[in-house]
Amino acid sequence: MTLPIANWNYPTSVKVGAGRASELPQWCASLGMKRPLLVTDPGLAALPMTVKLLDSCRSAGLDAGLFHAIKGNPTGKNVDDGVAAFKAGGHDGVIAFGGGSALDAAKAIALMAGQDRPLWDFEDVGDNHLRVNVAGMAPVVAIPTTAGTGSEVGRASVITDEREHVKRIIFHAKMLPAVVILDPELTVGLPPKITAATGMDALSHSLEAYCSPFYHPMAVGIAVEGIRLVKDYLPRACENGSDLEARLQMLVASSMGATAFQRGLGAMHALAHPLGALYDAHHGLLNAILMPYVLRANQSVIASRIGLLARYLELPDPSFDSFLDWVLEMRAALGIPHTLAQIGIDAKEAERIGRMAHADGSAGTNPIPFTPQAYAGILVNAVEGVL
Incomplete structure (x- = not known):
């Protein structure tokens, strides 16, 4: 070995x-x-x-x-x-x-x-x-x-x-x-929509770091706890912007996510970067929308480790599907759009964006080395809402 x-x-x-x-x-x-x-x-x-x-x-x-x-x-x-x-x-x-x-x-x-x-x-x-x-x-x-x-x-x-x-x-x-x-x-004056989008960005950092194949056990531990903080405190911060405990814990979760992603990011960011450059869209919102589609695309490789994460988060069923359901439910509760089409992004540039995503530095630590065509397919799914 x-x-x-x-x-x-x-x-x-x-x-x-x-x-x-x-x-x-x-x-x-x-x-x-x-x-x-x-x-x-x-x-x-x-x-x-x-x-x-x-x-x-x-x-x-x-x-x-x-x-x-x-x-x-x-x-x-x-x-x-x-x-x-x-x-x-x-x-x-x-x-x-x-x-x-x-x-x-x-x-x-x-x-x-x-x-x-x-x-x-x-x-x-x-x-x-x-x-x-x-x-x-x-x-x-x-x-x-x-x-x-x-x-x-x-x-x-x-x-x-x-x-x-x-x-x-x-x-x-x-x-x-x-x-x-x-x-x-x-941070108490941050509107709920921006609180939600930025908080989901923090989640995407810890989640992609957790799923990365790079060897960094300490980052894995930080990522797991960062995800738990988002689960427990992001809904509170969005519901009551003056909740100082929730605001503080989300600031900590954000710093933890960026510390964890020394382990690498993945397809969410590989796609969000070219989409942000071409459409000038909010980075955190892009990651929030892309999240379930990328999780599904990576499922064959990450299912077991997502099951462990679901157990730590005390979800009803420690499985990939239970975790994906939690992501979808939280997005809906926070008012995150389900598709890229809802923020004015279509699939006309799918092939170009697929090539750009494949070339993006974040693609190198995605659990699966997607081809440009695979990235284009994820984008189309995120535009059309196909999970």
Whole structure:
């Protein structure tokens, strides 16, 4: 028997608790920041909590700036514009504040602040990460305001290449934020639909990591508990946005999902990435819709391990079908559409999307190495609602 060989990495310093966003100035200062740039999205930029964070930094003697020109699916131009703002303001660190888009853009801006190569030279392909001038990277404090992507504990950013209409993963190990603050008070105003879509994204991360064939037992354990937290707390967070316990546990589940997916992702993300690039659709919602169709496509390989997961979740019947029924029932209860057609996506580009999904980095750790034609077939099923 050949024993496995693997490289494992784990997250960073995480500060968990209600009200802990007030500690932001001290953590910025601990990283040597004097002029941090707070990077967020346009929707958050003018909200009182953003103004409060900036004021707290300035009251502590930090000359904090603001950049918010970021799309829902951040683009290379967004990153370039952010780097220009970083340099123009003489900034020395980044505060990544917001949902996955803002966090991804912020981390990419911090990476690119001191590079002399273009962004796409650092795409997660081969040894491209060795091109990074590590000394030129800026430190990052990350504060998520949604519970889904887990980007706050990730070492990569997903950025859209608008010219090629593809999403590219920009990677370097030191893109991992130095400090993360998980404060549930910042998420209480998130609308139920966004809470549901981002929460299902967290579920997709843990679920795909759990099903990955890559050897990483610790990630498996984290994934299983992350899935349980989503089962127990996502419905509560959607029903009552002021439920701080549910909000906190979903933030934790989100970070756990992104920690677990060091084990790899799979066909949900392989399809969601090109769909997001081509249709500018919400990433978490795409994963939520695709989930049952991908589970069914992988059933022949994952049925036994899904049965074990169903037992841990205390479902009525510890089986694949019981787990799939739970996913379908929770999606319906949260108002997640059953098909891609319901969000305006048809199957006209199925063959193209199938090829793009097959080429996506997430496809490499799907339990079954699907062909482009198989990916196209999953997409058609997700459009037509065929399980």
